[in-house]
Amino acid sequence: MKLTLKIWRQKNAKETGKIVEYPIDNVSPDMSFLEMLDVLNEGLINKGDDPVAFDHDCREGICGMCSLFINGEAHGPDRGVTTCQLHMRMFKDGDTIFIEPFRAKAFPVIKDLVVDRSSFDRIQHAGGFISVNTSGNTIDANTIPINKHDADRSFDAATCIGCGACVATCKNSSAMLFVSAKVSQFALLPQGKVEAADRVLNMVNQMDAEGFGNCTNTGACEVECPKGISLENIARMNREYLVASIK
Amino acid sequence: MAKSAILKSSLAKKYWMALTGLFLCLFLAGHLAGNLQLIFGNALQFNQYALFMTTNPAVKLLSYVTYISILFHAIDGILLTVQNQRARPIKYAKENASANSAWASRNMAVLGTLILVFIVTHMVNFWAKMHFDANMPLQTIMIDTGGGKQELYLTTDGDYLPKVRVEQKLVTIKNRTEFYDTGADVKIKDGYKDLHKITFAFFQDAKYGLIATIAYVIAMFVLAFHLLHGFASAFQSLGANNPKYNGLIRSFGKGFAIIVPLLFAIIPVYIHFFAK
Numbered sequence A: 001m002k003l004t005l006k007i008w009r010q011k012n013a014k015e016t017g018k019i020v021e022y023p024i025d026n027v028s029p030d031m032s033f034l035e036m037l038d039v040l041n042e043g044l045i046n047k048g049d050d051p052v053a054f055d056h057d058c059r060e061g062i063c064g065m066c067s068l069f070i071n072g073e074a075h076g077p078d079r080g081v082t083t084c085q086l087h088m089r090m091f092k093d094g095d096t097i098f099i100e101p102f103r104a105k106a107f108p109v110i111k112d113l114v115v116d117r118s119s120f121d122r123i124q125h126a127g128g129f130i131s132v133n134t135s136g137n138t139i140d141a142n143t144i145p146i147n148k149h150d151a152d153r154s155f156d157a158a159t160c161i162g163c164g165a166c167v168a169t170c171k172n173s174s175a176m177l178f179v180s181a182k183v184s185q186f187a188l189l190p191q192g193k194v195e196a197a198d199r200v201l202n203m204v205n206q207m208d209a210e211g212f213g214n215c216t217n218t219g220a221c222e223v224e225c226p227k228g229i230s231l232e233n234i235a236r237m238n239r240e241y242l243v244a245s246i247k
Numbered sequence B: 001m002a003k004s005a006i007l008k009s010s011l012a013k014k015y016w017m018a019l020t021g022l023f024l025c026l027f028l029a030g031h032l033a034g035n036l037q038l039i040f041g042n043a044l045q046f047n048q049y050a051l052f053m054t055t056n057p058a059v060k061l062l063s064y065v066t067y068i069s070i071l072f073h074a075i076d077g078i079l080l081t082v083q084n085q086r087a088r089p090i091k092y093a094k095e096n097a098s099a100n101s102a103w104a105s106r107n108m109a110v111l112g113t114l115i116l117v118f119i120v121t122h123m124v125n126f127w128a129k130m131h132f133d134a135n136m137p138l139q140t141i142m143i144d145t146g147g148g149k150q151e152l153y154l155t156t157d158g159d160y161l162p163k164v165r166v167e168q169k170l171v172t173i174k175n176r177t178e179f180y181d182t183g184a185d186v187k188i189k190d191g192y193k194d195l196h197k198i199t200f201a202f203f204q205d206a207k208y209g210l211i212a213t214i215a216y217v218i219a220m221f222v223l224a225f226h227l228l229h230g231f232a233s234a235f236q237s238l239g240a241n242n243p244k245y246n247g248l249i250r251s252f253g254k255g256f257a258i259i260v261p262l263l264f265a266i267i268p269v270y271i272h273f274f275a276k
């Protein structure tokens, strides 16, 4: 396959970047998108150019490290996959592909396609946990009966890998899908209910402080989320927050 | 409670958007029921309804809630939109938004602003005339008395008052609607402001009637798109998302978003093209 790549290049956090065009050939349809970028970078390094910086780690769709806004969609045109799981067979020979970083005020670019997503970590620190005393006589979590329906929905919410595609996709750069997944995974379980009110207030507070936008229920995040996190979680967060803030 | 969570946080703004939006949907339903009398009722029924709407204390209270809702909804909506714009200072070079969301959902602010422009012109054209215009006509009817035609004012007590008595200065009109016995200076009856006549004249005007009708219909299209997304969206904002009922809410919302603006739009079209 022969492709034209239009890639956002930016030296560092301070300098302004621009789109640079790179032709690339001998791309195999069986390559993953990141492997295609590896091939590009190899060529750039051989020419003595600066390789394109992009985030990745597990390359098996579980860590949430890879990102990229590909041809106008977070993690590219495929559904239910991260960029590392996106394959070049989703594209046609001769295609032009725009590759941009995830864009949001709360996700500043560090270099090229790498963005700083530590705003997500700070939201997690604000309440995305349960407090457990590890004094030596901690009760085994499995001794508390939990109905399957709630356990399943909690598990579904917990599959969020914190990649930030929801923010990148949202026209408002809203982080509500991510935050609501983190709120829900605990709020649905008895262990999480104890701190549920403080959790939702603090996490939403932190989310606002980080400069994310407000959800307008376009539903784009749910479509682009590699883990299929449901908008039901946002509704649950809205309920939890409403109840917690009038209490 | 977190720092003024109920007013300032992102979620609180959403609750207010949703509550005011849904209240305005209720208002639309009521307003439509009244307007439909322009087609299905006679002039007196319509003017009686208009009088009721401007004088009944409960309705007055509701109308204040409506004004406040519109203001709050518009201001809150614009604030949210500005914040949302700021949340992405550098835009994408290429976006494929139609792959993941509906057009109306992405253009609520533009649609809302157009609705606001419509509401303002609409209020100048009808509401302000009804409330403040000194030249607002009072409703009359022509009857054949055998010896020629006579014009009579309709009065709120279900009676009539010959127009000649005003012309002969036996009766004076005060405060736009009150008939006074000129000699004794006591109020004898009240007339009906003829909103029906004003409305028909507005949409049948030789110069501007067609433009007004077209503008009205366009505004109703805009409203329909706003509601196609807005109705169901408000439920999500308030936390009502349950797979058991989502289908029902969405279908009802779509039906509401299409039927209500459609019926509103039929009225000026009927007045301009079909009514006498």
Ligand code: HEM
Residues within 6 Å of the ligand: A214, A215, A216, A217, B014, B017, B018, B019, B020, B021, B022, B024, B025, B028, B070, B073, B074, B075, B077, B078, B080, B081, B108, B109, B111, B112, B113, B115, B116, B119, B226, B227, B229, B230, B231, B233, B234, B235, B237, B238
């Ligand atoms: C009769 C008039 C109107 C009705 C019935 C109405 C109804 C609604 C409803 C039900 C929503 C959904 C709320 C939600 O998603 O929680 C909404 C959203 C919105 N409306 Fe209106 N609206 C009206 C007029 C306006 C006006 C005049 C503006 C002026 C700017 C406006 C701007 C917006 C915006 C920006 C949103 C999206 C807000 C968000 O999702 O965060 N609307 N409207």
Ligand code: SF4
Residues within 6 Å of the ligand: A159, A160, A161, A162, A163, A164, A165, A166, A167, A177, A178, A181, A224, A225, A226, A227, A228, A229
């Ligand atoms: S909700 Fe989905 S898109 Fe958002 S961070 Fe989690 S996994 Fe990524």
Ligand code: FES
Residues within 6 Å of the ligand: A055, A056, A057, A058, A059, A060, A061, A062, A063, A064, A065, A066, A082, A083, A084, A085
């Ligand atoms: S690199 Fe881990 S999810 Fe893509």
